[in-house]
Amino acid sequence: xxDHELRVSKIRDGTVLDHLPGGSALHVLALLGIDGSxxxxxxxxxxxxxxxxxxxxxxxxEERELSxxxxxxxxxxxxxxxxxxxxxxxxxxxxxVERPESVAGVLACPNSSCITxxxxxxxxxxxxxxxxxxxxxxxxxxxxxxxxxxxxx
Amino acid sequence: xxxxxxxxxxxxxxxxxxxxxxxxxxxDAALGxxxxxxxxxPETVLALCFYxxxxxxxxxxxxxxxxxGGDVVDMGSVDAxxxxxxxxxxxxxxxxxxxxxxxxxRHPREGAARMASEFVDVPVVNAGDGAGQHPSQTxxxxxxxxxxxxxxxxxxxxxxxxxxxxxxxxxxxxxxxxDAHMHFVSPESLRLPRSVRFDLHExxxxxxxxxxxxxxxxxxxxxxxxxxxxxxxxDEDEYQKVAGxxxxxxxxxxxAGDDLTVMHPLPRVDEIAPEIDxxxxxxxxxxxxxxxxxxxxxxxxxLSNHE
Numbered sequence: 001x002x003d004h005e006l007r008v009s010k011i012r013d014g015t016v017l018d019h020l021p022g023g024s025a026l027h028v029l030a031l032l033g034i035d036g037s038x039x040x041x042x043x044x045x046x047x048x049x050x051x052x053x054x055x056x057x058x059x060x061x062e063e064r065e066l067s068x069x070x071x072x073x074x075x076x077x078x079x080x081x082x083x084x085x086x087x088x089x090x091x092x093x094x095x096x097v098e099r100p101e102s103v104a105g106v107l108a109c110p111n112s113s114c115i116t117x118x119x120x121x122x123x124x125x126x127x128x129x130x131x132x133x134x135x136x137x138x139x140x141x142x143x144x145x146x147x148x149x150x151x152x153x
Numbered sequence: 154x155x156x157x158x159x160x161x162x163x164x165x166x167x168x169x170x171x172x173x174x175x176x177x178x179x180x181d182a183a184l185g186x187x188x189x190x191x192x193x194x195p196e197t198v199l200a201l202c203f204y205x206x207x208x209x210x211x212x213x214x215x216x217x218x219x220x221x222g223g224d225v226v227d228m229g230s231v232d233a234x235x236x237x238x239x240x241x242x243x244x245x246x247x248x249x250x251x252x253x254x255x256x257x258x259r260h261p262r263e264g265a266a267r268m269a270s271e272f273v274d275v276p277v278v279n280a281g282d283g284a285g286q287h288p289s290q291t292x293x294x295x296x297x298x299x300x301x302x303x304x305x306x307x308x309x310x311x312x313x314x315x316x317x318x319x320x321x322x323x324x325x326x327x328x329x330x331x332d333a334h335m336h337f338v339s340p341e342s343l344r345l346p347r348s349v350r351f352d353l354h355e356x357x358x359x360x361x362x363x364x365x366x367x368x369x370x371x372x373x374x375x376x377x378x379x380x381x382x383x384x385x386x387x388d389e390d391e392y393q394k395v396a397g398x399x400x401x402x403x404x405x406x407x408x409a410g411d412d413l414t415v416m417h418p419l420p421r422v423d424e425i426a427p428e429i430d431x432x433x434x435x436x437x438x439x440x441x442x443x444x445x446x447x448x449x450x451x452x453x454x455x456l457s458n459h460e
Contacts, residue, residue, distance in 0.1 A: 115267075
């Protein structure tokens with residue numbers, strides 16, 4: 001383990017999210033619906049040097065093992081993320097994020113005239129394209145600034 | 154057509170379109186002959202929910218349902234309904250589902266019909282969702298084009314408000330199922346939206362964009378003119394910059410081929426001069442009349458699926 005990763009200590013049980021783009025950690029936590037209210041430990045290191053990425057963020061979430069479906073949502077803002085599931089200080093499973101076919105309930109549609117922005121009992125849903133997202137309701141396409149449209153918690 | 158609902162033109166395959174148009178031609182011939190049609194749906198009630206004004210779409214759906222032997226219930230104006238009390242669309246359609254065997258919905262928000270279709274079990278037809286889609290208009294447009302010029306090896310110019318024009322979005326998407334060369338003519342600020350552009354690109358459509366109609370008019374089989382929709386502009390100044398940009402009159406059409414067909418989803422304001430009405434080019438009133446047999450065919454297919 002490099003000195004850089006020792007900026008935050010090892011965790012006993014939980015999930016380590018590595019190779020997140022520098023500065024994205026808070027968006028990642030928002031996407032995962034983690035705000036600290038669970039009462040379990042969350043460690044965040046932002047903009048640490050990375051040979052592969054220049055700078056990266058690392059997030060360690062204690063006492064929670066993220067599912068493949070949960071980590072796949074991260075592909076929207078952290079496509080190169082690596083996910084390690086830890087038990088008794090040992091990595092027992094490594095996951096890579098994969099682009100899901102669609103994501104629901106994590107983004108607001110940027111089209112103010114979309115029905116999902118009216119006061120209706122409907123969850124936003126986006127189809128995932130090769131280079132962006134498309135609202136399943138109004139068909140608006142988002143290519144840039146996906147994190148700006150996060151609407152979670 | 155296998156779908157339970159019609160919310161966007163992208164649902165329609167070429168076979169779906171041809172099936173509706175062929176059925177529409179049968180109804181058209183029967184209506185034209187003056188023979189009385191058998192009441193195919195005597196117990197059927199169609200619910201009309203129009204949150205935006207409509208003349209042609211609403212009346213032609215009503216006529217179509219009645220010609221099929223059924224009846225309609227009409228929510229009436231939004232001001233006189235529970236919408237005024239703050240009822241959500243999701244609640245409204247769930248209530249109306251209990252009154253009608255199908256719902257025709259026009260709403261100012263994009264995606265409204267798709268959302269409504271997720272809350273009810275009866276067929277929902279999108280009769281216009283904001284600046285989104287208007288797929289039943291597309292079916293009657295395609296019927297009109299097929300009658301006038303044929304749908305394959307077609308060269309069509311679509312002019313006017315391409316950004317907010319829902320009839321344009323649906324028509325362009327549907328034409329990707331046919332061998333059509335599409336020319337889009339608009340001011341820079343009213344070009345096709347990114348979502349439609351994406352669909353055309355994905356479909357490998359033959360598309361060119363222009364800011365001047367003269368560039369392309371002589372090549373066209375069909376000229377599809379649309380109104381610059383004042384009500385869709387967020388800013389009056391933006392509207393004024395482009396209002397009246399494309400006005401078709403006798404002089405404009407001097408450069409057109411003799412067989413050109415001029416269409417317009419109507420209503421028009423000043424896009425087509427009245428002097429065109431009596432020429433062989435004009436096909437927009439015929440186009441509006443086609444709404445009845447085409448919507449009869451659409452209802453017939455959706456309702457028979459649902460039986």
